[in-house]
Amino acid sequence: MGADNSTQPPPFLDTPWRQINWKDKQSDLQYVKNYKPHIEGRQLRILLHGPVGAGKSSFINSVKSVLQGKMCAAALVHDMSQDYFTKKYTTYKIEKENPSTFYPFVFNDIMGLEPIKGVLVDDIKLALMGRVKEDYKFNPEHKLSDGDQYYNTEVNPNDEVQVLVCVIPADTVNLISKEVIRKIQEIREVASELGIPQVAVITRIDQACPEIQKDLKNAYKSTYLKEKMEQFSMEVGIPMNCIFHVKNYSEEINLNDDVDSLILSPLRHIIDFGEDFMNHKLSQSEGSHSYD
Template sequence: MGNRPSQPPPPSPTFSEPWRKMQWGDKDRDLQYVKAYQPHNEEAQVRILLHGPVGAGKSSFINSVNNVMQGRMTDAALVDAASAGHSFTQKYTTYKIQKGNPRTFYPFIFNDIMGLEKGGRGGVRAEDIKLAMNGHVRDGYKFNPISTLSKEDQGYNSCPTVDDKVHVLVCVIPADAVSLLSDEVVGKMMDIRVAASDMGIPQVAILTEIDKAYPEVNKSIKNVYHSKLLKTKMEEFSSKLGIPMNRIFPVKNYSSEISLDDNTDSLILCALRQMIDFGEDFRNRM
């Protein structure tokens, strides 16, 4: 019997060189940049609105940012580990990040919003997100999946200030859910994206749960920009929504951890820094 021909080794799931530059081990630089950020107008603030499908990790991302800025685990935005396909966040909620003492805050704020769902009887309505971008939704308004906020509702802000308006729109989606998005949800996201573009609002996207979706990233978070599958998934998401690759940021939210990790922090800070910069540029044009 002749020797069987040797089988070629399976293709590697990672690139030998990262496809995006990332300065690992330099977390303190980005952290100090964010901590030192001050808007051109000292009394102004950058408002960052997060939206996306149910269970995308919007609230978890806000908690993760708060963790990084506080240097410890926090729970500013409540999350639900078993929402059964429905949005845990029901109200338009504003979150400030504490700076120093409990009465001072960083000049950027987050708005969490009800998740997008299929059908017309669940999830936030795209029209309500458009109203929020224009500053017409008051903090604490409870969304009604059946009807859009009207001028007669108590939750309607008829005279929004520049601070009430959204300065950065962030689309949040789990990395392993990109291919599973229904055409209906994608259509809603595109509708929101077009409206934001018409208003001139800068847009970015964050892909969450990268460690759960890709074994090589779970093995080491530093493999994030070596992962072939993650790069392909980001390209797919960019194609679906039209968001440029350089405005899509993969992150790992804190969920089961009880202590912080510098590399996880670095990815969160990289995304946050871009949001702040884009928001500042937009505010200066308003």
């Protein structure tokens, strides 16, 4: 007689455990297009970090593609033949319909996390605080220090990071070393001390599950991915409602509504979290001044 598998959970749920606007991506798209910070002249800065090859640059390109309605490649994508492909601190802006205007949020990609080398946690802390200047070349041996030409001594509020996004590949999540997980934990602690909201984006979900590759609408039905999300949430402390599945554009030459919907879901929440943080800092600042 065969083994009794009745107690094992099914690989896919009958109904998704999280709802996505599959049929109405336009509402999320319009929300992002209409977004304007309440504070005049401010922009949201979104910092991406994660293991090498996790899909940070691809996520930036995918966001730009969705918002511009065409395939775009602003950020150079990691070449697996090269170590630490992203080496400089680069700000990526996204043009609106008018080429001379941009969305009021920007992305920064940094050198990937590695067990021994990779970006230093101290440099990430400086970036979060707005201390890292554009084009700073990350050095896995030495941290950026005061007095360096790329150390920002006078911080403009727009230099500071409002949202920290950890990008993790679903298909190799089991292979992420304990040392990299420890670095992610350290980075989260630093961001938490600064009060910066944090989000995790799980990429390559189609590579982790054949059924999702067939139909992206299975993204939040997979019990395997849900278990991996729960495990990652426990390991690094990011709540489940701040972790999102995405499929970056990679081989496609045309846009796909389902891919767009998965990209827009975390983007909308990233904007909301960043806006709340920005307004909270302003209220704290005004509150402290009132006692002067």
